Amino acid sequence: MTATALYVPTYATRSPYITVSEYKSAPTGVNVDQLSPRSDVQVQNDMLSVLIDRASSYADEICQQVLSATVDTQVGTYFVRAGVVKIPVDYTPLIQVNSLLVGSDASHLSTVTDLSNAWLQRKTVEIPVTGWFRSNRVKAALTYVSGFANTVTTVAQAVGDSTLTVASPVGIVSGLTLALFDAGNSEPVTVLSVSGNVVTLAAPLTKAHTFGVSLSALPAAIKQAVVFLTSALIKSRGSEAHVMASISAGPSRKSEIQDGGFEEIDLAFELLKPHRRSA
Incomplete structure (x- = not known):
């Protein structure tokens, strides 16, 4: 007999944070016509799309959370006070609560059918619950939407x-x-x-x-950060060293990268600071 975690990530539904057209219209000064040995425009665009997707993933890693909207389920033990359970969510900003299961133990969870009185804040949700519990703590499974559409x-x-x-x-x-x-x-x-x-x-x-x-709904700063990271990736192509072995710790200064690449990574870090996940 096995136990299965309720957490269901939806990272695969994420779209890159900028499009090929957005990158090309940005004043980057980067040549995107030689990303592939083939001169076909569609091939070049496909290669650029791959790099943009990778840069979007790096932005997520810098912020320690998926920035675009995802549906997530988290489970835990939470306090009930005055008939209200308060749950701090793992990922922000909180957009919508889809469902809540509560119970005195994990094998006896009941669905909270009325979520109309739920109070959603950026990092927490408060939901009235009814029922008899052995203590002022309950087991709960919350499914919610967080991030930017x-x-x-x-x-x-x-x-x-x-x-x-x-x-x-x-x-x-x-x-x-x-x-x-x-x-x-x-x-x-x-x-x-x-x-x-x-x-x-x-x-x-x-x-x-x-x-x-x-x-x-992504803030312009996040999109600009992904532009910077995409440019840095383009400039690192062909380098013998790994430019971003650990993106959350910043690039290694030993890496070989064309002029401007390090500055663009530093600028991306600064733009993404307000969106980093806090404990």
Whole structure:
């Protein structure tokens, strides 16, 4: 007989934090036309996409948490005071609570059916619970959404469209304002409702957009940090040394890297500091 942890990570649903178009439109001064021996533009873009995805992963490691929205389940023993259980969440910012199981022991957990009175803060959630417990402590399993909504559109959009079809709706909730990052054609949008992968907007689009455009609540500083990290990765290509053997500890100064690479990594660290996970 085995025991299975309830924690279910959703890292695989994460979209890179910038698109190829966003990187190319940034003033990096980096040549992205020779990332592969093949001169085909699509091959070069595919290689750049791989590096952007890797840079996004490095940003997560620097911050010690996945920055884009994920669905996570955490379990533990928590205090109940005045009929309210207070649970500090492992990952932030807290966006939504999906479910809560509570009980006096792990083998007798019951679903809290009414979450309408839950009080969500950035790092904690307080939820009224009912029932008889042997002490002022309960076992609980909380499933919640944390992080910044970040995905891409999968369908081209015309002026006046009031819906967006996205790759992943995780973290997209009613009332949330996101940005459609579309090089020189960006615009903010506010969410009215979400059904599956279709996001209905509070107001129609004012610009036309191709598919594959970033729809994100990520702060601009995080996106800029990923631009810096991508540039550093490009400049490290061909080096005999590992540039970021331990990204959370910073790059090794023994690594060979083109001019500007170390400065870009340092700048990325500074931009990501406010988003690092705290104990």
